[in-house]
Amino acid sequence: MERQERDSAHLDPKGKRPFRVPIYPALVFIASCLILAGVLYNSYTVYREQMERITKLNTISYADRLANDLGRGIAITDAVESVVLSDAGKINAFSEVADNLMTDYVQSIQLAPDGIVTEIYPETGNEAGKIDLFQDEQRGEICRYGRDHGVITMQGPFELKQGGQGIAIRNPVYLREADGSRTFWGFAIVIIRVPEIFKDTVKALSDFGYDYQLTMTSSPLSNEQAQVSSSVAQLTNPVNYQFQMEGTNFCLSVMPKQGWNRRWIMVPYLILGICIILSLTGLSFAMLQLRRHRDALALLSVTDPLTGLLNRHGFDEAVQKRMKADSSLPCVGMQMDIDDFKFINDLYGHDVGDQALKTLAADLRQHFGTDAILSRSGGDEFSAVLIGKTAEEAKPEIEAFTSAARYVRANGNCYPFYISLGYAEYPKDQREISHLIRYADMALYAVKLHGKQSCAAYQSTYETQQRSQFGFALPEVARHLPGAFLIYRADPDNDQILFANHELVQFAGCRDFEEFLAYTDHRFRNLVRPDEQETVEKSIWQQIDAKTSGDNDYVRFHFVKKDGSTKPVLDHGRIVQNRYYGNIFYVLIMDCELIESYYASV
Structure with a gap:
């Protein structure tokens, strides 16, 4: 009776029940919209920060490449300087030497004994360059600075008579006298064309989706910046990175071609968010994808990109985490490197050296499997920890791994390479797991002293032996x-x-x-x-x-x-x-x- 009375109290004058808004669906809708708005805002903020961070890292990376490009021009002056020094200041067969050094980004190569340009290659079209640099109004001050301070100087950019722009690199050459003193001989000079010298780097920048500007101080004596190369007339809020080459300051400015504000990329996520509101399954899927992306980024931060093994930071974290779970388990720490790795790089090239590193990393995975924590420590050095094994138990496996045949391919032929390996046991040799690899490195040192291409377990006498060594290396x-x-x-x-x-x-x-x-x-x-x-x-x-x-x-x-x-x-x-x-x-x-x-x- 009471319920009927309550219900009747909500009837309108015509006897019909008024419309009610469903409270729970409304709350879910509002809450979901708020969550969606928060997720989209956070995602865009993270994306914007990530985009800026990646742009900053790429700017540094491409600045290094630009510096390497400039270094090629400096290397030409070094080569000319070597020719001058080898002939005790005499100039022999300059044209032949310069012809061998010419590239598409070099306008001319010059010699200036006592600061007077006497040799230019190619001479045709460059005859006007034969001047007294010290007396020249535009070049005199910087040339005297380079001579007096014994430093390579860059000057430019300036208009070339043949068209385009160039930068002059002047390398002062000094002869060594019999009494050990140095006497100024003159300058080895190369005129490089810009932006031709940077063409590969700026193409890579453009292909990566960036606009850029590169400026430099006109000389080490000036703070005035001049534009060297640019893909657009003006950049908006670019990332700037300054670097220095031979006293000349350069600034590389970079920004994405499509600009920083890309809120439109959130439109698909907005549509996805609406679907998520209608489907909790869609929401779960989206959250799982976001988590996977975070895990992938976290994995990249602890992984060596060449071999796919852990890097040193990831290795230390993994070992500490494993030992924290059960510190009573015995472990064997291993430290190894490739014998004569520098020789492999020098003789066959760095691509073959990388091939050797990948081969060794693959063998580590195959040989020790999931029972080990593996890492590339740096260079040709690898570290590993075998969990749940003593040195005695692991010895046959380690010896078999060390003596296994490994090959690299170069010039159509297979060449063998070998490794040296030292290992130590926890807690027998070292009760601090963080020091285990250092003890394994002592054993590796002993292997190196006894001819390489072998393995050895740590012995308590190694520390004493290492301190009592004469300290001589081959x-x-x-x-x-x-x-x-x-x-x-x-x-x-x-x-x-x-x-x-x-x-x-x-x-x-x-x-x-x-x-x-x-x-x-x-x-x-x-x-x-x-x-x-x-x-x-x-x-x-x-x-x-x-x-x-x-x-x-x-x-x-x-x-x-x-x-x-x-x-x-x-x-x-x-x-x-x-x-x-x-x-x-x-x-x-x-x-x-x-x-x-x-x-x-x-």
């Missing part, structure tokens, strides 16, 4: 040997030079090992005077085949230096079996004139 010992020392393959068809100490490089008239390899074309026979090559090789192999000299062989020949002069030398060699290179020669090269003059005086 490059240091070889550098200070009292004589010229050489290592090359004992192969008559491939006498490839593998190593030469500093004294031999100097004896050959070269500045460093790279120049020495370029001069010899990596061949020992190119150090022998051509008319003696066949006789010397025949003599060496006759001694080896007959074994008449025991472990040591002696051969006399004329050593050909880089400048074409020759010296009579005595080759004192020993053939050694090396697992990595096969048969190799260890050779001492002795100056016969010095030996004969010594014994003549005794």
Whole structure:
């Protein structure tokens, strides 16, 4: 009866029940709209921040590429300087040298002894450039600054008579006098064309969806900025990154081609949000996708991009997390690297070096599987922790992994490479898991001292041994040997030079090992005077085949230096079996004139 009375009280005068708004659907609708608005606002804010952050990172990355582009121009002046220094300030065959250095972004290469431009290549169309730089109104002050401070200077951009713009790079050249002092010789100069020198970098910027402007100070003596290259007339709120090259300040400004305000990209999310309001399943799906994106970004922050393994930061986090879950489990920490990795990079190229790193990473995954935490620590160094195993239990597995054959492919051929590995056990060797890899690194150090291509467990004596080591490394010992020392393959068809100490490089008239390899074309026979090559090789192999000299062989020949002069030398060699290179020669090269003059005086 009471209910009937309540209901009747809500009837209108005509006896009909008035319309009611459904309270719960309305609340869900309003709440969902608020949530949707909040999600869209937050997503756009995150997207905008991410876009700005990525743009900033890309600006830094492309600024580095622009600096590398400019470095190619500087490298040309370095090459010209080397020619001048090698000829003690004389200018020989300048046109031939300059022709070899010319590229599409170089307008001209010049020499300016005492600041007066006397040589220009190509000369046609550039004759007006033969001027006294110190007396020139526009160039005098900066040239005197470069000379007095001994620094490379850049000046520009300026209009080229041939059309377009250029930047002048002037490298002051100093000759070393007998008393050790330096005397100003003049300038090695290259005029580079802009933006031609940056064409690959600016194309990459444009392809990535950016507009840009690049400005520079007209000289190290000025703060005035001049535009070097630009894709548009004006940028709106660009990301700016300043960098310096040889005292000249550059500024790269970058912004997305479509601008910063992209609220229209939220329209699809708005439509999706409306669908989410109507379907909780759609909402769950959207939230799951957002979470996946966050997880992917988090994974990228702890992953090495080349190998896909954890980076050092991710490795430390994973180890600490695993040990926090159960610190009673024994673990084996491993530290390893690729033997002679620099040699692989230098001989076959960095692409092959990357191939070796990927191969080793794949082997780590396949060999140790899910029982290990794997990482690339940096360079060619890898770290790993085997969970739930002692060193004794893991030893056969580690030894098998270390001795496994691995290959890289270069120039259509397969070449082997090897690793060295040290390992230590937790808690037997070290009760702090954070220090376990350091102890494994000590064991790795011991492997390196005993010839590489092996593995070793940490021993308690390693710390003492490491402190009591003489501290000599092979490059240091070889550098200070009292004589010229050489290592090359004992192969008559491939006498490839593998190593030469500093004294031999100097004896050959070269500045460093790279120049020495370029001069010899990596061949020992190119150090022998051509008319003696066949006789010397025949003599060496006759001694080896007959074994008449025991472990040591002696051969006399004329050593050909880089400048074409020759010296009579005595080759004192020993053939050694090396697992990595096969048969190799260890050779001492002795100056016969010095030996004969010594014994003549005794």
